[in-house]
Every structure is written in C-alpha cells, then in structure tokens.
Amino acid sequence: MNRVREYRKNRGLSQFALAEKVGVARQTVNLIENGKYNPSLKLCISLAEELGTDLNTLFWKVDETK
Amino acid sequence: MNRVREYRKNRGLSQFALAEKVGVARQTVNLIENGKYNPSLKLCISLAEELGTDLNTLFWKVDETK
DNA sequence: TCCTTTTGTCACATATATATGTCATTAACA
DNA sequence: TGTTAATGACATATATATGTGACAAAAGGA
Structure with a gap:
C-alpha cells in the first residue's frame, strides 16, 4: 500500500507528531x-520530505510481500 | 512545477488522449x-504509468531552470 | 481561405480529501 | 493498580479535486 508507517516508525515519530510536522490532522x-x-x-x-525520503520510495509500487 | 507536459508530448499524446487513458477529464x-x-x-x-515513467521523475523537485 | 484539432478558460455540480471533536482500546510505565 | 500516550474508528463539517458543458483562440492541413 505505502511505506509511510515504516518510515515514520524508523524516525521514532507518532502519527500525531508526524501530522503536526506536515501540517495535517492526526486522523489524516x-x-x-x-x-x-x-x-x-x-x-x-x-511526507516524503519530512521522512527524509522521496515519492517513489514511499508510494511507488510498494512490495506488499515484505 | 512538474514534467507531465514534457512526457506527454514526447509520447505524441494530446491532453485529451492522455486524459482518456488515465480516466479523467481533459480539463484535469x-x-x-x-x-x-x-x-x-x-x-x-x-499518469506516471501511462507516460512510462515514475513519480519522482514527473513530480519530485523538478528543475525549473531546464 | 475553411475545417479540424488542440489548448486555455469559465461556470456550475459532485465526489472526496481533510478538519474537528469524540470515544474505546491497547501498551507502557509510575 | 492508575495514568498517560498512541492508535483506530466514528460522525459531521468544510475545502478542494474532478466532472460536465461550453466558448474562444491558435495552429495545421485541405
């Protein structure tokens, strides 16, 4: 689906903390x-900038079998 | 801004033709x-799939000076 | 010239991304 | 135990992406 959670956790951020950094609601x-x-x-x-990565890494043809 | 127009033209597609292929309106x-x-x-x-490229190429930090 | 295609733009309608407030559950920790 | 943080989920409201229909201007080919 996407790798946002994986990259967020690697940075030690909660959903709330990441949401604040990118300026959206936690629910988003x-x-x-x-x-x-x-x-x-x-x-x-x-999101990609805040997580120190790029669009392809987060959202492009994510391998679900990992 | 982005490189959609550049990649569309390289493929010889009109806005209408590309819109049909990706299932949106031409205005979009x-x-x-x-x-x-x-x-x-x-x-x-x-759009990236239809234009034979990827998210980073079309939308990531496009160099406007080109 | 005329005809057609392409593009930009407008007005209006609809679908959906996003916000806000709230609640329940779980995990961690005192 | 109790408390707090984190997460998932719901209802409702608002902002905006997208659709639809239309028009004008520019470009190309007959």
Whole structure:
C-alpha cells in the first residue's frame, strides 16, 4: 500500500507528531497509513520530505510481500 | 512545477488522449500541467504509468531552470 | 481561405480529501 | 493498580479535486 508507517516508525515519530510536522490532522496520517484514502500530491511530497525520503520510495509500487 | 507536459508530448499524446487513458477529464490534465492544482496520488501514479515513467521523475523537485 | 484539432478558460455540480471533536482500546510505565 | 500516550474508528463539517458543458483562440492541413 505505502511505506509511510515504516518510515515514520524508523524516525521514532507518532502519527500525531508526524501530522503536526506536515501540517495535517492526526486522523489524516492514520487514514493514509491504513490505505483508506488517496492523499494529495502536495501532502505526499511533505511526507516524503519530512521522512527524509522521496515519492517513489514511499508510494511507488510498494512490495506488499515484505 | 512538474514534467507531465514534457512526457506527454514526447509520447505524441494530446491532453485529451492522455486524459482518456488515465480516466479523467481533459480539463484535469490541463490544470495539472499548468500547476493550477494538486492532483491525488492515484492520479499521479496513473499518469506516471501511462507516460512510462515514475513519480519522482514527473513530480519530485523538478528543475525549473531546464 | 475553411475545417479540424488542440489548448486555455469559465461556470456550475459532485465526489472526496481533510478538519474537528469524540470515544474505546491497547501498551507502557509510575 | 492508575495514568498517560498512541492508535483506530466514528460522525459531521468544510475545502478542494474532478466532472460536465461550453466558448474562444491558435495552429495545421485541405
């Protein structure tokens, strides 16, 4: 689905802390991590920057078997 | 801003043709190419797949000086 | 010239991303 | 035990992405 949770945990951030850093509500991060919806490009870019990675790593053809 | 127009033209597609392929309205492609809004992740992925490229290439830190 | 395609733009409608407030559950820790 | 932090989930409201229909301007080909 995506690797937001994985990268967030690697940075020791809670959903709330990450949400604050990228300027959205905690529920928004929760729903994205659980694949319940489809974030905007701007938010994807903010998440990638805040997590020290890039769009492809977080969202491009994530290998679900890992 | 992004490189959708560049990749679309390289493939010889009109905005309408690309819009049909990814299942959105022509106006949506037009607005994205002109940076007038902020597409959803799913649409970004569809565009990247249809244009034979990936998220980072189309949308990540595009060098405007080119 | 004329005809067609492409592009930019407008107004209006609809779907959905996101916010806000709240509650329940679990884990960690005093 | 009790308390706090973290997470998942719900209802409702708002902002905005996207659709639809239309028009004008520019470019290319007959």
